[in-house]
Amino acid sequence: MDLIFEKSRPGRRASDIPANDVPVTPLAEVIGEGLIREDIDLPEVSELDLVRHYTALARRNFGVDLGFYPLGSCTMKYNPKITEEAAKLPGFTGLHPYAPEAFGQGNLALMDELRRMLCELFGMADFTLQPSAGAQGELTGIMICRKYFEKKGEKRSRILIPDAAHGTNPASGALCGFETVTIPSSSEGGVDLTVLESAMTEDVAGLMLTNPNTLGFFEKNIADVARIIHGRGGLLYCDGANANAFLGHTRPGDIGFDLIQLNLHKTFSTPHGGGGPGSGPVGVGAKLVPFLPVPRIIKVENRYTLAEDYPDTIGRVKAFYGNFNVMVKAYTYLRLLGATGLKQTSDMAVLNANYIKARLAPYFDLPYDRTCMHECVFSGNGQVQDHSVHTLDMAKRLLDYGVHPPTIYFPLIVPEAIMIEPTETESKETLDAFCDAMIAIAKEAEEDPERVKGAPYTTPVKRLDDVLAARKPNVCWTGK
Numbered sequence: 382m383d384l385i386f387e388k389s390r391p392g393r394r395a396s397d398i399p400a401n402d403v404p405v406t407p408l409a410e411v412i413g414e415g416l417i418r419e420d421i422d423l424p425e426v427s428e429l430d431l432v433r434h435y436t437a438l439a440r441r442n443f444g445v446d447l448g449f450y451p452l453g454s455c456t457m458k459y460n461p462k463i464t465e466e467a468a469k470l471p472g473f474t475g476l477h478p479y480a481p482e483a484f485g486q487g488n489l490a491l492m493d494e495l496r497r498m499l500c501e502l503f504g505m506a507d508f509t510l511q512p513s514a515g516a517q518g519e520l521t522g523i524m525i526c527r528k529y530f531e532k533k534g535e536k537r538s539r540i541l542i543p544d545a546a547h548g549t550n551p552a553s554g555a556l557c558g559f560e561t562v563t564i565p566s567s568s569e570g571g572v573d574l575t576v577l578e579s580a581m582t583e584d585v586a587g588l589m590l591t592n593p594n595t596l597g598f599f600e601k602n603i604a605d606v607a608r609i610i611h612g613r614g615g616l617l618y619c620d621g622a623n624a625n626a627f628l629g630h631t632r633p634g635d636i637g638f639d640l641i642q643l644n645l646h647k648t649f650s651t652p653h654g655g656g657g658p659g660s661g662p663v664g665v666g667a668k669l670v671p672f673l674p675v676p677r678i679i680k681v682e683n684r685y686t687l688a689e690d691y692p693d694t695i696g697r698v699k700a701f702y703g704n705f706n707v708m709v710k711a712y713t714y715l716r717l718l719g720a721t722g723l724k725q726t727s728d729m730a731v732l733n734a735n736y737i738k739a740r741l742a743p744y745f746d747l748p749y750d751r752t753c754m755h756e757c758v759f760s761g762n763g764q765v766q767d768h769s770v771h772t773l774d775m776a777k778r779l780l781d782y783g784v785h786p787p788t789i790y791f792p793l794i795v796p797e798a799i800m801i802e803p804t805e806t807e808s809k810e811t812l813d814a815f816c817d818a819m820i821a822i823a824k825e826a827e828e829d830p831e832r833v834k835g836a837p838y839t840t841p842v843k844r845l846d847d848v849l850a851a852r853k854p855n856v857c858w859t860g861k
């Protein structure tokens with residue numbers, strides 16, 4: 382396909398500007414000579430060229446509106462379009478961030494209600510909605526932990542993180558000045574209690590635990606984990622990116638977690654993958670409330686206001702009050718489903734993942750064979766050993782079946798990992814079509830491995846050199 386620059390013809394245009402009826406001021410007088418750019422070489426195309434170019438590009442894109450997208454750890458579920466409609470309402474989009482609070486009472490009320498719903502769902506005393514991603518939520522949470530120990534006058538320099546954790550966990554710990562200590566997973570894919578027991582010293586701030594973890598397992602020994610951490614004065618942090626697996630079934634606050642970050646863009650109806658926007662609220666138990674970021678939304682005499690006066694706060698973590706439109710979608714989704722509906726989404730997410738696990742188990746290695754939560758993790762090791770076909774090859778072959786591949790090579794502790802998260806919104810027919818494709822590929826790997834290794838065959842671009850693309854990205858047109 383030609384670049385838009387290659388479609389350019391001198392003088393062709395997509396719009397007409399009405400004749401000028403005001404005095405002309407030379408641009409140089411307005412912005413200064415130095416800022417004037419000559420010969421910027423913009424494409425000149427007709428309206429139809431323009432429309433066709435971008436429509437053709439859009440049709441080459443793949444998204445959850447087009448097909449199955451079982452990207453484990455990222456929850457690429459279908460998000461009801463009504464939440465988008467709600468987020469588009471002019472009262473939400475039109476409010477200027479600097480408008481006086483009196484003009485934004487409805488928006489503040491929405492945020493306050495969302496905050497209170499999250500407290501109820503996750504068993505926390507309070508939430509901040511400010512952080513704009515899961516990773517920023519983690520950072521905020523660990524800053525809160527650091528401040529908590531500072532206030533108590535305790536010096537704790539290390540933080541424990543299981544080896545199955547998302548890379549953002551150690552990054553957040555390190556950014557807050559903690560030395561991160563890796564806790565290896567047990568043979569069952571959970572926290573190894575013996576290792577935890579010896580690693581949890583009075584010098585350790587706590588444990589960052591993803592629950593369910595990235596292998597898709599709920600931590601069986603959570604009560605013991607909490608006892609060990611709390612017994613030495615530490616804090617138990619929950620990476621709640623996988624919260625869609627337990628909504629309405631359990632509350633992190635009830636099972637020993639002191640704080641949690643959520644990913645509204647994974648669990649509560651905001652599509653993601655294009656780099657945002659996201660929202661990563663942080664919930665805390667009562668003893669951590671004083672350290673929450675400011676401003677906080679409070680209600681004084683029936684008026685909502687943004688309050689700043691909290692002496693122990695970690696400060697502000699985001700301009701204004703976070704990504705509001707993501708909050709509108711989460712709020713709408715929560716109200717739409719209600720308590721019963723939320724519980725049902727988790728039921729279905731777990732059922733679907735276990736269905737796929739059962740259907741694919743005869744064909745792929747299953748390093749941890751347990752009932753899973755919202756996602757299941759296979760290994761392509763068998764295919765590598767028997768036919769020199771790698772997980773990457775099979776993922777590329779899936780593209781020929783019109784399926785977005787699952788997450789691959791994560792979690793890092795599973796060699797040749799294939800991490801599948803079907804989500805609650807897919808029908809049995811879609812799940813079966815996916816399983817049929819995976820099984821066909823497993824058979825092809827056996828009978829015609831070279832065919833799998835050459836995939837994909839039907840996509841606009843074939844096998845790309847990932848390393849070259851990352852190291853030497855070609856993002857500018859140098860033609861003409």
Ligand SMILES: *Cc1c(COP(=O)(O)O)cnc(C)c1O
Pocket residue numbers: 454455514515516517547549550591595620622623644659661
């Ligand atoms: C996605 C994810 C994160 C990071 O969240 P972002 O919103 O992408 O910053 C952290 N932990 C886990 C387990 C995740 O899946």
